Amino acid sequence: MNVVSAVRKAKEEAVKIAHTIFKEGLVFETWGNVSSRPTEKQVVITPSGIHYEKLQYKDMIVVNMSGEVDEGKWKPSSELPLHLSIYQARKDVKAIIHTHSILATAFAVCRQEIPVVVEDLAQVVGGPVKVAEYAHPGSDELALNAVKVLGTENNAVLLANHGLVVLGDDFPTALQRCRVIERNAQIIIWSKILGSPYTLGPKEVKELRKKYLYEYGQKLLKRGSHSC
Numbered sequence: 001m002n003v004v005s006a007v008r009k010a011k012e013e014a015v016k017i018a019h020t021i022f023k024e025g026l027v028f029e030t031w032g033n034v035s036s037r038p039t040e041k042q043v044v045i046t047p048s049g050i051h052y053e054k055l056q057y058k059d060m061i062v063v064n065m066s067g068e069v070d071e072g073k074w075k076p077s078s079e080l081p082l083h084l085s086i087y088q089a090r091k092d093v094k095a096i097i098h099t100h101s102i103l104a105t106a107f108a109v110c111r112q113e114i115p116v117v118v119e120d121l122a123q124v125v126g127g128p129v130k131v132a133e134y135a136h137p138g139s140d141e142l143a144l145n146a147v148k149v150l151g152t153e154n155n156a157v158l159l160a161n162h163g164l165v166v167l168g169d170d171f172p173t174a175l176q177r178c179r180v181i182e183r184n185a186q187i188i189i190w191s192k193i194l195g196s197p198y199t200l201g202p203k204e205v206k207e208l209r210k211k212y213l214y215e216y217g218q219k220l221l222k223r224g225s226h227s228c
């Protein structure tokens with residue numbers, strides 16, 4: 001796929017994913033944002049302050065890795081520094097979804113990580129969702145704090161008193177992680193009402209993730225057929 005087609009596809013996907021997270025209640029009004037990196041040198045990101053219900057393909061912004069606008073008539077999301085810093089730090093990341101989903105944000109407000117208590121968080125996200133130190137929304141400090149906690153392997157981070165940032169090698173992966181994290185936040189809150197939830201240990205979490213990556217679903221069948 002050439003650069004023009006890749007950017008066009010990224011814009012289409014960004015609009016679609018923005019509408020999906022709005023419909024699912026993971027974001028509201030104009031808060032939250034999504035981006036993807038269709039080429040090494042460009043990022044597609046949602047604009048600042050436009051309601052999700054009104055968001056269209058033509059509203060998407062294309063920026064270079066320094067944050068200068070290459071395409072689009074609006075100001076990019078105020079969290080552009082956060083998105084760019086993550087892409088610069090993590091070559092494996094191609095899509096980012098930043099939500100303000102209520103239950104994950106409840107953990108962010110309490111500055112508590114979301115621990116692994118059921119298999120899906122271990123399988124899909126790969127471990128607990130840790131909390132980055134508080135910084136003003138849209139600031140370079142917020143971006144630095146998030147990148148620090150994400151490190152080289154974490155796929156999601158809670159922003160203290162703010163929301164959630166989820167990474168993926170594409171939008172469907174990042175969206176699935178957003179859903180799984182919100183579901184886990186809900187399970188933990190409910191289980192705390194019933195008693196004291198047991199957390200799965202690092203060894204078990206690692207094993208669940210490994211099995212999911214290499215054995216779950218139809219992946220083995222596909223790989224098997226390729227190797228024949």
Ligand SMILES: [Zn+2]
Nearest residue numbers: 032137162163
């Ligand atoms: Zn935010």
